[in-house]
Amino acid sequence: MKIAVAGLMLGFAVIAVPVLAQADAAPKDPDEVICKREKKVNSRFTTKTCLTRGQWEAIAEANKRDFAENQSRHKIFIPRER
Secondary structure, X not given: OHHHHHHHHHHHHHHHHHHHHHHHOOOOOOOOEEEEEEEOOXXXXXXXXXXXXXXXXXXXXXXXXXXXXXXXXXXXXXXXOO
């Protein structure tokens, strides 16, 4: 019984360590410039785009909002036959 409890406690400790490490991390600077390579559609070439962390986050939020809006707007309506 003691071994099972010790194993369970060790399992919780292993899970909790990454969470505690994230809590201690310094806040991210929104003005930090981050460059990403993006592949063009139907091409083997990539383009390098450099934006601030805040701009990347704004783009991600806009994409999420647009996706959710499109999901809710385009519902298929199948009329019933009478």
